[in-house]
Every structure is written in structure tokens, then in C-alpha cells.
Amino acid sequence: MNERTENRASRVLAHYELLVSQCRYDEAAAIYADDMVAIDLRSGVSAPPLGSADLEKALRITFELYDFFDSLNVAVRGECLVLSRIALRTHDGFEVPFLQLFEIDDSDKIRSTTHFDDGAHDDAIAELEIRHIALGAARDEPRSPPQA
Numbered sequence: 001m002n003e004r005t006e007n008r009a010s011r012v013l014a015h016y017e018l019l020v021s022q023c024r025y026d027e028a029a030a031i032y033a034d035d036m037v038a039i040d041l042r043s044g045v046s047a048p049p050l051g052s053a054d055l056e057k058a059l060r061i062t063f064e065l066y067d068f069f070d071s072l073n074v075a076v077r078g079e080c081l082v083l084s085r086i087a088l089r090t091h092d093g094f095e096v097p098f099l100q101l102f103e104i105d106d107s108d109k110i111r112s113t114t115h116f117d118d119g120a121h122d123d124a125i126a127e128l129e130i131r132h133i134a135l136g137a138a139r140d141e142p143r144s145p146p147q148a
Contacts, residue, residue, distance in 0.1 A: 005073035009082040009104045016110070017071055020059060029056035033109035040115040041123075042098055067091050075125065077132035080104050083124055099124040103131060 012031065019028040032055055066088040074083045080103055087097040097118040105111045116124040 005076055005082075007076040007082060008079040008108060009102055010073050010076060010084075012104050012108050012110065013071070013073075013082055013084065013102055017069075020063070020069070023063070025056050025059040025063075028059060031108075031110055033105055033107075033111045036109070036111055036113075038113045038115075041120070042115050042117050044117070062088070065090070066096070074099065074121075075128060077128055078135060080135060081128055081131055083128050085118070101127055101131070103135075 016028050016031045019025075019031070036055070038055075068089040070087045070089075072085045074085055076082050081101065083099060083101050085097065086100050087095055089095045099116040099118060099120060101112075101114040101116070101124060102110055103112045114124075114127060116127075
């Protein structure tokens with residue numbers, strides 16, 4: 001089994017994160033596909049479903065509230081899916097950790113994101129597997145084992 005947690009989707013995500021960290025929200029929002037859908041399954045802090053038109057505004061609002069963010073890739077499937085653990089933080093130490101599943105399309109645009117509670121690792125991995133199968137992925141595509 002391949003233990004890497006890098007693929008095309010993770011590289012797109014890294015570029016997106018760089019743009020966000022530089023407050024280049026318009027460019028970050030442009031990485032999303034026009035028909036992108038964001039689903040938030042978190043039980044506490046959650047956002048309504050968003051489309052690509054809402055993203056630049058959502059990014060600006062999020063980073064008016066939070067000062068820092070960290071991201072760690074947890075697992076990849078194929079080249080189009082990456083599951084990451086994200087933590088948003090304020091200067092005074094308040095933190096909102098969560099899991100986020102990203103799916104990219106053939107043109108390296110983010111076509112969907114799904115947020116999970118930080119403790120919903122099993123649910124997030126299950127959704128990663130479902131999406132991988134739905135994409136018709138071949139068995140020999142790159143896979144990484146889930147990390148706790």
C-alpha cells in the first residue's frame with residue numbers, strides 16, 4: 001500500500017491555502033468550479049450549503065474572525081480526492097478543528113467540499129471511499145492509509 005498523502009487534489013489544495021494565507025481571496029475563490037457545492041455536516045459550527053458565487057465573501061468573513069489556519073492531509077484516493085484536517089485559530093487561542101474532504105475535477109478546480117466534525121474520522125473516511133468508488137477509480141490508483 002502506498003503511504004503518501006499527496007496527489008493532484010492535495011497540490012490544488014496547497015495552492016489554494018497559499019492564496020488564502022496571502023489574503024488573495026478572489027484568486028482562491030477562482031480555484032472553485034462554477035458548479036461547486038460545499039456541504040457542512042458539522043454538528044456545532046456549520047455553514048449553509050454554498051456555491052462558487054458565495055465563496056469569496058465566505059473566505060473574507062472567515063478570515064476576519066480567524067487569524068491562522070493549519071492543514072494536514074489525512075488521506076488521498078486517486079488523484080481527485082483529499083481528506084484534510086483543518087484548524088482555524090484566533091490570536092487568543094480559540095480553535096475550530098474539522099475534517100474537510102475536497103474533490104477536484106479534470107481541470108483542477110475544486111468541485112466539492114464536505115466538512116465533518118473533527119471526531120468524525122470514520123464518517124469522513126467512509127465518504128472518501130464512497131466518492132472514490134463513485135468516480136470509478138481503478139484499484140491500483142494511489143491510496144494512503146487513514147491517519148488518526
